[in-house]
Amino acid sequence: MSHPHPELTYPPALDPAGLRVVPLGGLGEVGRNMTVLETKGRLLVIDCGVLFPEDSHPGVDLILPDFSYIEDRLGDIEAVVLTHGHEDHIGAVPYLLKLKRDIPLIGSTLTLALIEAKLKEHRIKPYTLAVKEGRRERLGVFDLEFIAVNHSIPDALAVFVRTAAGTLLHTGDFKMDQLPLDGRLTDLRSFARVGEEGVDLFLTDSTNADIPGFTTPEREIAPAIDKVFRHARRRIIVACFSSHVHRVQQVLDAADKAGRKVAFVGRSMVRNMGIAADLGYLHVPEGILVDLKRIGELPDDEVVLVSTGSQGEPMAALSRMANRDHRIDVGPGDTVLLASSLIPGNENAVYRVINGLMRLGATVVHKGIAKVHVSGHASAGELLYAYNIVRPRNVLPVHGEYRHMYANAQLARETGVPDENVLLAEDGVVIDLLDGQARVTGVVDCGYVYVDGSNIGGTDEALLKDRRILRDEGFITCIVVLDAASGKIASGPEIMARGFAEDDEIFQNVIPKVERAVEEAVRNGVRDDHQLQQVVRRAVGSWAGGKLRRRPMIIPVVMQA
Structure with a gap:
């Protein structure tokens, strides 16, 4: 609907x-x-x-x-x-x-x-x-x-x-x-x-x-940002929306006051802040910006990185840092400042990133513990x-x-x-x-x-449901080869499963159930491959639901030779 x-x-x-x-x-x-x-x-x-x-x-x-x-x-x-x-x-x-x-x-x-x-x-x-x-x-x-x-x-x-x-x-x-x-x-x-x-x-x-x-004025968060900058021992990584010009302006001002250099991380952040600066909406202190490639030449306590990924987006820079899949290697002594609010629905993704960064030894400052965003x-x-x-x-x-x-x-x-x-x-x-x-x-x-x-537009709810099942429930493939003349099972059933904690041996228990179901269907005159595949699907599904308490994706394959 x-x-x-x-x-x-x-x-x-x-x-x-x-x-x-x-x-x-x-x-x-x-x-x-x-x-x-x-x-x-x-x-x-x-x-x-x-x-x-x-x-x-x-x-x-x-x-x-x-x-x-x-x-x-x-x-x-x-x-x-x-x-x-x-x-x-x-x-x-x-x-x-x-x-x-x-x-x-x-x-x-x-x-x-x-x-x-x-x-x-x-x-x-x-x-x-x-x-x-x-x-x-x-x-x-x-x-x-x-x-x-x-x-x-x-x-x-x-x-x-x-x-x-x-x-x-x-x-x-x-x-x-x-x-x-x-x-x-x-x-x-x-x-x-x-x-x-x-x-x-x-x-x-x-x-x-x-x-x-009333919503807190933007000016009131500047002292909180300055405090983070004063207490940071090594690098400071600030994550915010790539369009939040006002917040980036406050970060630039705090960095200038603290004698730090700033590099933008993330394609959209570099692009948008360049546009804002060219049009006069972002006022960049003289000499404060450096290219990300030159960050390694500076002492850690003179570096600020302004990054995308404040909402836990999987491919954004901050998430990749938390997963150790980024050129920026976050470690002990680094301070990560999440200068944004949580969009409803993104909470779990953001907390995953926070947990990942803290496991790496970083100090994470966010709206929940400091007034760093309005x-x-x-x-x-x-x-x-x-x-x-x-x-x-x-x-x-x-x-x-x-x-x-x-x-x-x-x-x-x-x-x-x-x-x-x-x-x-x-x-x-x-x-x-x-x-x-x-x-x-x-x-x-x-x-x-x-x-x-x-x-x-090609992806629909049915496809997403299949993906969720594959992600959450795993899948089972069952291959059965029938003798075309007699209708008897010539090979199999062969079971292949992925995404289960159980040992492969447990899946041998479903083979007799599939054999009985197929043999009974053939005796009742069912010879169509598609109908037999549904018989196999129901047999495997009934067993998985009762024995494993799971509803995996089931891929039945029936061939006649």
Whole structure:
């Protein structure tokens, strides 16, 4: 099932006077953000991001939004608006543009620079339009106004959409840091102004809606980072998101103060920080950066490495260091600073990396024991301010797991938004705005699309289930050769098993059961190879379940000679 609402059907045709909102990702999950707006037969896409796989997705590299809803309407898309440059908002753009390369991309200077670098790797040269806060752009039936918001990456934007059918304010990811490192505040005056004009539907970030109070200002973590630098005896390895320009800026400043040199580790970190520095978003102290290849020439107590892998990604630099599969050999006296929060679902992977690093003798400092990271998302107190300033007619919480969106919906109700005007939806659920009232009108297919090596969309749940069984339960192959004339067993059964703690001898116990099952099936007139394979599968499966308490993958092979 691709959606959690079996009671809903495909939506009817949109009323000519209506505005349709179709979230294709980001509702019920942290990642894969993508929302499609439709009115007068034209489409506007807000964000197009990826979701990173969990342990239940073995072999999967990325998870994309399902483009099938818009795949036959790509010519109706006016543009893709990108609110900011994080992967969960821009990472799927290359896969959308592979379907139609000339879809315009609209975003801030840094956001577009990051996506252009990514598209270059896919050999796509996009059509882009850079915008700033305060700018308005008319795109067919959509009139867009961009508003500055503060987030954990510079140049983030909210977008206010005016249409003949009504207005919509999408915050993107935001918080209300009153002392931001770059001095760029969330523009609450513009929020109030569009609120006075009238916001018919408010789509607002839910990630921290269940956290009381206000998100800690970025400036408050600088002393904690400085303390780590003062006490570190050897090398310092800082792991953070490759797009977290503000955090890297703090690390550069702390390293400069401590007289250390900095090297970037990881392709995306080198690329993104180079872009940020070239555009003036990252201020690099003179002479502080060194090439990773020259690190060995410096004393350990003069080195800082800024690395990817803060979420425990298997192929990222920090995970490889923990597994001793990287040129950087972590050891006693080294300090590893995890300067990021845990994305829900990544906890086990991150703790595995922490444990691995500590086994190697490193000191690991993370958010759980020191104030070395703050969130980029508004907590409940900030969301209450947003609701009271905007005074929306209808609310659709976005960006978060269901518990986050539920908490956000409760905040909206507490500020006076009528209960029937607060919509809790998930990916694929269609909301229509008509005459100032937002209603759920149906659902569209919106399953996960897996990027699996070079394959896109070919991996499905059945294949992942097979992989999970192979990983967790092992497999048994049983080969039986029958005499084509008599139907009697000529060779075998031969058993081969992998992934079991038991000795191979135990599998000899299943051979008589397979022999009896095959002989009985032949006596009953079963001679088709496929049917006999199912007989073998059931016999082996019944034995494995009863004797081994396992449900392995069973591969029966029946041949007639």
